[in-house]
């Protein structure tokens with residue numbers, strides 16, 4: 185079979201959690217259309233409750249969708265559920281490791297569940313790749329949180345799936361371990377594995393992902409390359425350090441200003457409408473002498489806030 189153009193394709197995906205005695209009906213996914221290109225590192229971002237986990241759980245076959253279609257590696261999850269599931273490895277948000285297995289046993293059991301023949305198993309390779317070789321025979325309950333999380337990644341990869349999904353993989357993992365984990369993820373991607381990840385660390389998404397979808401209230405509000413997403417905002421900021429530190433950001437007509445550390449302040453302007461020159465002129469006109477300036481490009485964080493903040497005025 186030819187390789188599919190998209191690792192994952194969701195069309196009109198809807199998930200409604202039915203009402204219970206204590207909670208109303210919840211429309212978690214309201215018609216998601218997403219095509220995740222094969223070979224990408226794809227970031228799925230959105231505020232809490234946006235529907236990211238529901239989406240991932242649907243792909244993983246853990247949540248039953250209400251309607252719509254999903255194809256994983258070209259295989260429809262309704263008509264070819266086993267083939268679809270064989271094509272993805274999912275690292276869930278919660279650590280669920282059996283405390284009575286060693287990492288080696290844990291991987292062997294997982295490989296057994298996926299019916300991976302013994303001679304095709306990569307237990308040692310995976311343990312080494314995730315920095316767990318020297319813990320191969322320790323009980324899982326003796327591992328640190330970071331080690332357990334890496335073991336979850338190894339478990340998700342035992343059947344060598346072409347698509348790896350990571351749900352908040354670095355929550356609660358320290359900086360060094362995050363770096364290790366990302367190195368491994370990037371290496372897998374280099375070997376051809378498509379990576380889909382959700383993360384709250386926008387900087388990480390900005391650094392790692394080549395494509396990003398932003399989900400809000402069960403809908404995709406943006407889906408494009410990271411570069412074009414960052415290019416969407418036509419705002420820039422100038423950070424001004426005045427000769428005399430200010431205690432409050434000065435009001436400058438036509439600009440948004442914010443106090444920064446050390447008595448500095450930022451002035452945000454629209455590139456289509458103003459220039460750094462005009463910003464500086466406005467600062468001087470406000471009677472401030474400038475010691476230093478630095479310009480800032482918008483970050484993914486700015487785009488994210490712009491796309492997920494409800495800007496519709498309240499109706500009285």
Ligand code: ADP
Pocket residue numbers: 201210211212230231232233234235236237238239
């Ligand atoms: P995210 O992962 O982006 O934080 P979720 O997919 O967990 O979002 O949740 C989306 C919405 O669906 C939320 O409003 C959440 O409360 C609701 N939800 C999630 N799981 C369930 C469930 N099992 N039953 C009812 N509602 C749920």
